[in-house]
Amino acid sequence: MELLNLHSLFSSKVYQDTFINNLTLEEDASKTMLEARTDIRNTLRTELPKRLRVALEEAGRVPVPRFFTQGSWAYKTLNAPCKPPQQADLDDGTYLPFSYMESAPPSEMSSILFNAVEAILDELAEEKGWGLVTDNPNCTRLVIDSETHIDVPVYSIPDDEFLQLNEARASMEQKGLTMDSAFSIDDNWDLLPTQGVLMATKKNGWRDSDPRPVKEWVEGEVNLKGDQLRRIMRYIKAWRDNQDWEADKDPKSILLMVATAEAFDVAIHGRDDLALVKVCKELPRILCGKVINPVTAHRSAADQEDLAARLDKDGIRDLLVSRVEKLAKHLEQAINDCKDPSVACFILRTEFGSRLPNDPNRVGIESVKTVVPVATVAVKPVGDITAG
Structure with a gap:
């Protein structure tokens, strides 16, 4: 049996014009986002202690916050936006120690901290010509341009962990390292605690939330199954972005990533097209049932997070499943049945x-006998807290 080899359309060491490259944020856009992140961090380092001192009527020293980038940027599944109003996002968490959170009643302190960050970023946005979005109760959003934004959630962490971060940063600065090098301490996830991380909300106090386990889960899956899995996750997300959904009713990235990882049991070396069709044939079955967040899989059934539950809330489960079934059929048709490369490209597009x-x-055209699957071991879930 012969089939079309469409791999080089998705990923290639020879061609630059590939799907995976076209999904990757352009260098100028990445630079713009990182420069904006630096401006945000520098401003919060300087202004947040001042603002909190006034808000809490304290004369003492207010701790300088620390920062961690999280989300798709951190675990390298970020895609460039497909079409308006989609935007590429960078999530950058701001962290303060627990002991300082005791300066006021918990619910009050959460609002004070959240509102202080929002006010500071409002001023920065005006200065930079950015947009400010304040309708999310869990973070403040800065719209850098029409295609990119940065979300800034606020957290508290255990005092000893915060002290560890301070000591590590001070050590780097004493060694004469540059500010850019010192910033790497802020994003050293090895120093972030996996327990006791609380996120400040605008009106509802503190929420138990830790972004680290999701990043560790993604990295663990990719380490065991290979980087092809990360590419397949990005293809599925890009497919989602190319579809039309009602506002705010598109399937969420974490759901698609977990379902994709469950469907991806073996790597197929040099054949992203075959790996993708194999995953897409399994996804309808997976998406018809519960999709448990792997970082809650060790909990009792009542405490596990079903990522697919939102599909029913948004009324899109049947639509999503039918669309994935159609995607799988089209992929099989392009690879196995059409025999015409031009038609195959049309089907994929x-x-x-x-x-x-x-x-x-x-x-190209290949015999199926030349495709050798490489078995890998399923990854065990890690972490303790649901995705934010």
Whole structure:
């Protein structure tokens, strides 16, 4: 049996125009986001202690916050936006120690901290010409431009962990390292605690939330199954972004990533197209049932988080499953049945959009016998807290 080899349309060591490259944020956009992150961090380092001192009527020293980048940027599954109003996002958490949180009643302190950060970022946004979005009760959003934004949630962490971060940063500065090098301490996830992380909300006090276990889970899955899994996750997210959904009713990235990891049991070396079709054939079954957040899998059934529950709340489970079934059929058709590279490219682009190259000349024909699957071991869930 012969089939079309469409791998080079998705990923290639020879061609630059590939789907995975076209999904990657352009260098200028990445630079803009990182520069904005630096401005945000520098401003919060300087202004947040001052603002909290006034708000709490304290004369003592207020701790300088620490920062950790989280979300898709941190675990390298970020895609460039497909079409408006989609935007690439960077989530950058601001952290203060527990002991300082006792300066006021817990619910009051949460609001004070959240509102102080929001007020500071409002002033920074005005200075920089950015947009400010304040309708999310869990973070403040800065819209850097039409295609990018940065979300800033606020957390408290155990005092000893905060002290460890301070000592590590001071050590780097004493060694004469640059500020950019010192920033790496802020993003050293090895120093972030896995227990006792609380997120400040605008009106509802503290929420038990730790972003680290999700990042560790993604990295653990990729380490065991190979980087092809990360690419497949990004393809599925990109497919989602190319579809039309009602406002705020698209399937969430964490759901698609967990379901994809469950469907991905073996790597197929040099054949992202075959790995993708294999995953897509399994996804409808997975998405019809519960999709447990792996960082809560060790809990009792009552305390586990079902990531698919939101599909029913938004009324899109049947729609999502039917669309994934159609995607799987189209992938199989393009690889196994059409025999015409031009038609195969057309079929793929109807699902994934124009970012997938329309280049029939690079499509090859292979015997299925040449495709050798490489077995890998399933990853065990890690972590303790649900995704934020």
